[in-house]
Amino acid sequence: MAKIQAPVKMKDVLHVTFTDLTHEGKAVAKVDGYPLFVEGALPDETGEIEVTKLNKGYGFAKLVRLDKTVPERQEPPCRVYDECGGCQLQHMTYEGQLNMKYNQVRNVMNRIAKMPDVPVHPVLGMEDSWRYRNKAQVPVGLSGGSIVAGFYKKRSHEIIDMNECLIQHEQSDEIIQKVKDVCAANGVMPYDEKRHKGVIRHVMARIGYQTGEKMAVLITRTADLPNKEAIIKGIRDAVPGITSIVQNVNPDKTNVIFGNQTRTLYGEDVIYDTIGDVKFAISARSFYQVNPVQTEVLYGKALEYAELTGNEVVIDAYCGIGTISLFLAKKAKEVYGVEIVPQAIEDAKKNAELNGIKNAAFEAGKAEEVIPAWHKQGIRPDVIVVDPPRKGCDEALLQTILDMKPKRVVYVSCNPGTLARDLRTLEDGGYKTREVQPVDMFPQTVHVEAVAVLTLY
Template sequence: MNKTVPVQKNDYIDVVFEDLTHEGAGVAKVDGYPLFVPNGLPGEKAKIKVIKANKGYGFGRLIETYEESPDRVEAPCPIYKECGGCQLQHLSYDGQLKAKEKQVRDVLTRIGKLENVKVHPVLGMKDPWRYRNKAQVPVGEHEGGLIGGFYQQRTHQIIDMKECIIQQEKNDEVVQAVKEICSRYGVRAYDEGRNKGDLRHIMARYGLVTGEVMIVLVTRTKDLPNKNKIVEEIISRIQGVKSICQNVNSKKTNVIFGDETKVLWGEEVIYDFIGDTKFAISARSFYQVNPEQTKVLYEKALEYADLSGEENVIDAYCGIGTISLFLARKAKRVFGVEIVPEAIEDAKRNAELNGITNAEFAVGEAEIVIPKWYSEGNTADVLVVDPPRKGCDEALLQTIIDMKPKKVVYVSCNPGTLARDLRILEDGGYQTVEVQPVDMFPMTMHVEAVTKLELKSNH
């Protein structure tokens, strides 16, 4: 028999928040029925209005807080409540780190059934603001001029912004200048409903160490009105610009990039460093958006790999070779695999740039390439995985279990899929030794984690 839902839409009820969701909303329960309420914090007593009541869970709006959490702070961003870019500015930074550690612990227990694994406190930033080195801003129109900013939560309504306080200031300067310049030269914003207009997104990349700037204009059409004048004015107005590119995306899609990228002016890449390692970054290559914390993350991965110089290492999902090149300095050989061909070209270029000759890179799906390597007799002493949010493919996990590398280092951007995959590896003969969460994205609920696994002695 179905249990009746204990609340109705438009009910006003008093609640106590118990937890946070993975999207940063407060969780309250009425007779075991969960309600998700943005801006609520654990421990707070509040009045809420029910705005949706599904069968298994509902959503509410915070009306009044009777008892505030000691971790509640005033969000410094003026558009924080409208913009969907951050979720946690109303929670103190110390509170954010504790919430992320709890998130990792909870999923390891609930999904991975791993109750005695050592989870370290989250490694946070001294200054958790202005950390992002890449801005990707959708463009719209208002009263004849271009606007740009992040989408309002759960909508495609653009909230125009002059600055974003988790972005490098240089990116704010670029986005603002490009909006003004393109407006002046008659560029129209893309209208996704009618599939008309020119400019879809402005992307800015900033090399934190080098100060180099790349600007990418993502357009619906190959032609951009007054293209040469726009380029000239960008160069004269913004210091540090090394590359201006155009990416053409004519599809009716919410995917940002299309397949065609051309250089309008300057270089194809800009350069930056993580530690002592130099990286060439092209318009579409994946490069971590928080270089300061990326160094912390990779140094932890290197520590967990514990290399002596005699090991063969496989780096699955290697991207542009960021972790591979860190590992190659301490390993005998590193083999990287990645599905994106441009990323592999970047990885090879980055190896050359750093004089690294003991790293090889292959294009393909990790779950196909690595089993093929194994079937040809190639094995690894240490295997590193850094998969996308969906986690590792089952075929890859099975190959790891069959191949039996002594150590596996799992770098994860999604604690839920990490916990699921750790359970599979544990059942296949591995011991989860320790987990180190790293805060790569302050003011959001996202958390990365590095996990060290060792092959059990009886396998």
């Protein structure tokens, strides 16, 4: 094996100035042009680092100490922040986080999209950047003879027992702790992934942010839940007003959380929540945006960019449970939604019915296959909205958009890098990117969403 040519060696201790942050929130220090990535530091800070790993073009180091700090630094309020991998930016002020996310979007628009002149607006952040998540799911295990429930330690499967998570809704914390206590009191053993023994694997809590409805989900290895009636009573007593208690069975030796069998132990199969004036039914396995406050901001911007007058035909690619589709349907003539997950399409149809929306149709399948079929049937969209996964749009879908030539494309993105790549493809095919609006859906983490609007030349 060829030796890695780097200007540093393993375990070197160096004094450096940090110059940048990666999209993963790691600080960058360069030694003779060779980048070292370091957790816990911020741009313009100086300090000592110790080299821990070397690759061909970059390496990693750990922070030993800081000599100079910047005003954007703050003390992380979470007691397990250094161990838990759930958040990456608690050591940075919220204003600093928004600036970092703006720079991330601006940089990819310059570097990948090659569009330095397209306006990128300041990030739309939250008034309160804590306690925003309406869903929590945590693994359950055994430590020192006691049941523990919490997030995995960074780069491990060791569970950090925690009583609260500062980005989860307070009632999610309560549900998880009470379910853990009730299971312990009733002799339900936690899952041991090495031996594939035990019963309870994960606990999930879902909260209707606007309605206050609460769901507890017990993910178990076995269909049999020991002392089931006592557990149901125990959870109902411990969590007053709980709407739904659900069991999901996952018998497989896998890292996938859910199994195929789901049954309601108490109450309703779903809880309800609203975003704006649209109501949604949310089951244990429904995909539903975890930050409903910012979802309304994000979809409001998508709706604004669609410029609907009531006469337009709209296609929503990657429509999920119809969240954006139903917003659009209230202002459009017709909306067609496509999504690869059949269960999500069933949810979308039910949500349309729940809201009395009759001008939205949904079909399960690959967007790049279903949309051309619609085109052959004579469906001519004025607007196409895409909200793809992190990998961005399928190339065949982008070509379909170019072939169909809608007047406007609204691109909702959870990954600035693939957004910039796809905008470049659409620009090369005859579209003009008008503007990009980043939205902070996940404060305290490195993730940033963005909405872009393109018009046909």
